[in-house]
Amino acid sequence: MDDIARFGAYLSDEKHSSRNTVSSYLRDTTQFAEYLHNYCDIDLREADSAAVQDYMDWMLSHGKSAASVTRFLASVKSFYSYMVAAGELKKNPAQGVAAAKVERKYPEILTAKEVELFLEQPECVDAKGFRDHAMLELLYATGIRVSELIALNREDVNLQAAFLRCGGEKRERIIPLYPRAVKALRDYIQTVRPRLAGQEEPALFVNMNGQRMTRQGFWKIVKYYQGKAEITKDITPHTLRHSFAVHLLENGADLRSIQEMLGHADISSTQIYAQIVKQRLQDVYHKAHPLA
Incomplete structure (x- = not known):
């Protein structure tokens, strides 16, 4: 239970x-x-x-x-x-939170240029650089959750057909990969990963000790490259997922397709991205229109 x-x-x-x-x-x-x-x-x-x-x-x-x-x-x-x-938690995180605050708050979104800058930070000169580049590229290419990223096994990636399978048996979904993501994965899988872990380790992404990457380990990687890119926005491991959804919407994708790729059970969870796009358009209009 x-x-x-x-x-x-x-x-x-x-x-x-x-x-x-x-x-x-x-x-x-x-x-x-x-x-x-x-x-x-x-x-x-x-x-x-x-x-x-x-x-x-x-x-x-x-x-x-x-x-x-x-x-x-x-x-x-x-x-x-x-x-x-019941002794399951030490403190109540909702204690002291008031219902009066009504300020709207949307997740942080990177621009296309900021995404490019962020993805360019890992230098593909050693095993860590190739691995980090592949992870970040894959995250933006697919919009998957960080928990799904670190849970991926080698067999979940089909480089020849350019797609990724994730989400488990109950809600498995297939997500296409763009060519640059395929190349980043191929470089990592064929050249780097065999040096980090043996065939007995099923994980796609491993740490430098050859064990499955953890969420905490990936968080540190994201923060390191944020500092290296000197991006002032607060980038979390989920930021690329949010940016993936908004950029698809801005370029003509429909909400249902994005819902399917993100793995949302309810489309209301996906609709927040439409609100973000609408707000961004309003901001552009008020800044750019001479009579606004």
Whole structure:
């Protein structure tokens, strides 16, 4: 039984909450968990107060009412209070978060030029450079989550057909690769990876000790190249995923196709990128139009 299911049992069996209360609290908490997975690449146990506030901003940007946001906050505070009381967490990340803030907040997006600059930073002169270049190129080429990137095995990449398979058996998806990403992967797989790990290691991307790359290790790589590129925007491992989606939209891709490539269960999770594109167009208009 997972954390949300145990929370539901607690509400029903110990708190004797009404069926409607249990249903709404579980729905709010489940939707928050999906948001964390899709946009932050973390789970409920890893969320902090900033993640709670960001989700409330996201709800408002998607037309949710102040009442819905307030109810969510009550739900998630109750969930985390239960987790603390059960000894599963040390503190409640929703404690002290207020529902009054209504400022819209969108994820950071890189321009096409900033992406080019960022992807150019790894120098393909040694094993680390080839590996890092392949990872960053693949992330922008496919928009996959960082958790999916580090979970990839060698057999998940088909260089000849130029596609990537990810997402697991239940929700497997096939994502095409552009030629530059194929070349970066081929250089890494054929030349570099055999020197880092043996055939017994299934992971596609490994660290310098020949073990599967970790999320923490990849985070350090991203931050290192952000500093090297001298990009002032705050780049996280998820930034290339967001930029991938927005750039596809700006160049004519439809939301359904982007939803499929990103692996979103609900298209409402994908619609935030349409909001970002709309906001960017408005910003350009007001800056550029002589009478605006």
